[in-house]
C-alpha cells in the first residue's frame with residue numbers, strides 16, 4: 001500500500017494529526033453545564049501562561065516552603081512504610097513541601113524502626129518535618145511520668161515539632177483501641193504548658209466541630225491540621241477490623257464528621273470573631289482533598305495562612321518508583337500554577 005504524503009506546515013508539524021484528533025474527540029469532550037465546577041471564576045484574559053516554577057516561596061512553621069502542599073501523617077514501622085516515608089521526604093526536598101510523619105509511638109521505647117522514620121537527611125534541614133503521637137499516648141506518658149521521652153523522640157528524629165492526633169472515635173472502633181481518661185483538650189493544654197516545642201493538633205479523617213475548633217484556635221499551637229472527613233476515615237478503617245456485629249452497630253457513627261469546606265467556614269468565622277484571642281497562626285487544610293483544585297480553593301478561601309495536605313493522595317503514588325511520585329507532584333504543582341493564573345475564588 002502506498003502512503004499519501006501529508007502536507008505539513010513548517011512551524012506546526014503536528015497540524016494534520018491534531019486536526020484529525022479534534023474531529024475524532026470532539027463528541028467525547030462535551031462538558032454538561034451541571035458538571036461545571038462552581039467554586040471558581042475562570043479569568044482567561046488577565047495573565048500569560050505562568051512559567052514553570054512560578055509559585056512564590058513563603059514562610060510556614062518557621063521554614064520556607066516552595067509549594068503550598070503538606071504530606072499528611074502516615075504510618076511507619078514496616079519496610080514498605082520506610083520506603084514510602086523516604087520517597088515522600090525526597091519529594092518534599094525536590095518540591096519544597098512540608099511533612100508530618102506517621103505515629104512515632106514505637107520509637108518512644110525502641111530504635112528498632114528508627115530508619116523507617118528517620119528522613120531528615122533525605123528531606124534536608126530547611127523544610128518543616130514533624131513527628132506524630134496520639135493524644136492517648138501522651139496522656140499515658142503523663143500518667144506514667146515519662147514525658148521526657150517526647151523531647152528525646154523529637155531530638156532523635158531532628159524534627160521541628162510534634163503533631164498530636166486526636167481520634168476518640170477511631171480508638172473506640174479499634175479492637176485494641178485506647179480509652180481516654182481525660183479530654184484531649186486538657187492533655188494538649190498540659191503539653192503546651194510543659195514544653196516549648198511546636199505543636200500541631202489534627203484529627204485522623206473526621207475533622208473537628210465548631211466548638212473543638214474554637215478551643216483549638218485559642219491555644220498557642222503552631223497549626224491546626226483539619227484531617228477532615230471526605231477521604232480516608234480511620235474510625236471506619238478500624239471498624240472494618242472489628243466483628244461483623246460491631247460493624248453493623250457503629251457503621252453510621254464511624255462515617256460521620258465534617259468536610260474541610262465546612263470546617264473552613266467555621267474557622268474563618270471564628271478567626272474574625274476571636275480577633276487577638278485567636279492564637280493559632282497556621283492551618284493545614286486536609287482530609288478528602290483530592291487534588292490541586294480542592295487545595296487551591298481551600299487555601300485561597302482561608303483567612304489564616306494555610307497549606308493543603310493529602311495523605312491517601314500521596315500514598316497512591318509513593319509505593320512504586322520515585323519517578324511516579326515525582327510526576328504526580330509535578331503535575332499538582334503545574335495545576336496550582338495554572339489555577340493561580342486563571343482562577344479566582346467565588
Ligand SMILES: Cc1cc2nc3c(=O)[nH]c(=O)nc-3n(C[C@H](O)[C@H](O)[C@H](O)COP(=O)(O)O)c2cc1C
Pocket residue numbers: 072073074075101102103132164165202203204205227228230231232233234286287288289309310311312313315
Ligand atoms: C495509611 C495511612 C496511615 C495513617 N496514619 C496516621 C498516623 O499514624 N497518624 C495520624 O495522625 N494520621 C494518620 N493517618 C491519617 C492521615 O494523616 C489523614 O488525616 C487522613 O488520611 C485524611 O486525609 P486523606 O483524606 O488525604 O487521606 C493515616 C492515613 C493513612 C492513609
